[in-house]
Amino acid sequence: MSKLGVFDISVRYGKVPAISDLTFHLEEGERVFISGPNGAGKSSFLNAICGKVPTSHGRIEMDGDLLTGRSPEAIARLGLSMVPEGREIFGSLTVEENLRVGTGIRQDAQAIETDIEEIFAAFPILGERRRAAAGALSGGQQQMLAIGRALMTNPKLMMVDEPSLGLAPKIVDQVYDTLAALQEERGLTLLIVEQSSLRAARVGGRMVLMRGGRIVGEGNAADMADRDALAQAYFGNSHPEPEAVA
């Protein structure tokens, strides 16, 4: 049984289809990048899994539990955590309070405290500013906080939507180093939306290419990026959309 099973789902906003008949599997401990141009349905895909948007068709399972039709909080309680696009940290709450919002689903009070200290050890800047309003953090710090906050729910599967958005390349390196280290340590399963196939290739993992609400390609990230580079070299652009390869 795979960690996450997505069977033939469709998502539509009004009459506009965002995802059509998509099937996808994710194995335990795997790292998968979802790539593709703007409007390909990448975020809609993650939002359908975490219960933020309803599916009009199909079903989604995690560890054999049906996610379809459950509320976002119920899905979070099953062990799925989300780092959304644009971070969406709670700006008026302190850094530490942000980390604690997601701990309501846990029973292990002691472990919560050690986990918080662990996150502050991993991101010292967050520890220094633990009592400061999270809204005053820089973009990169907010991204770290959003990752830390998602980890505090003790997830089995973590989804990260465009972690590189609006960040300097050096900070993006840091973010991915952190994600890779965390995965190693905790045996996390990671599903990451990343527009840049080169970036995905550098981090490594499986890559799924989406376009028009469907999966149009799949393979090892490094191979996919090579093919991208090759296509670009010969044909100028591998995708019809201009922002496909960043």
Added chain:
Amino acid sequence: MTNFAQLFFDAASLGGLYAMAALGIALIFGVMNLVNFAHGEYIAFCVFALIVPSTDAVAVMLLGRAPALILVPLILALGAAIAIASEHAVFRHLRRADPVAMMISSFALGFVIRNALLAAYGGRPKAISLWPDLNTPVRIAGAEVPLLQLIVILTTLLVVAGLAALLKKTRLGLEMRAAAENFTMARLLGVKANVVITGAFALSGALAAAVALIMATQTGVADVRMGGQVMLVAFIATVIGGLGSLPGAVAAGFLIGAASVLLQAFLPLDARPFRDAFLYTLVIVCLLVRPQGLFVAASAKPRV
């Protein structure tokens, strides 16, 4: 002769009443973007719960006969109960609805409660006597202050401090603040929407009950319309304070109370009947100058 101590106590107690009512509205707006216009009817409901249902002109005490130690928690619980019940019956089904649709249904709910009260108690205001001793004046700093005013001021401070502590120190408080800022994100982190919303309604209803007890003692009247006027001022306070901002609602409540008392004291005699016109002119000026609210931090925008 104007006594400044007297003015201060008048302003603080009226402001405290408005602040508590405004908090009740801001709490619910914070978590579900609903301006609950039935709030005034919660207040009236709690006042009428004190007396025996009948259409006679003379009120007979029902719950109002209980000693204060029992009565106060009982009425607060009753206020919380009607608020929770209305969430279950009405607003729960409208979570995904447009804010305007929710607001209109809160008007409808208000009419239902009001007309139920009219049917049970009749339309005439009734004289009630709840803790009449509290209206005996005490001398403080050269002012004749009814004991009740002091109690109102003290209660407001306690309520505000208690609410702040609850929001800052408890799990429910943390979840409510997170949900008020970004409900969907809070839910994605496992925060249960129903718990947070029920909590907000319970607190809001209890605040309405506190306002009801104070008004009943102060005015000595039970009137179906009594919640409406307070609700209007409280709503204005939440707008001036910045919708959704709890400290803003409290501050603006006090501000309106103070402005109202000061206008009453210092307007020329001929203009006093039009006090509210002056008051609302000030409100309009406030909104023109700071449409986002007086007490909303300019730095509350997210970074990209």
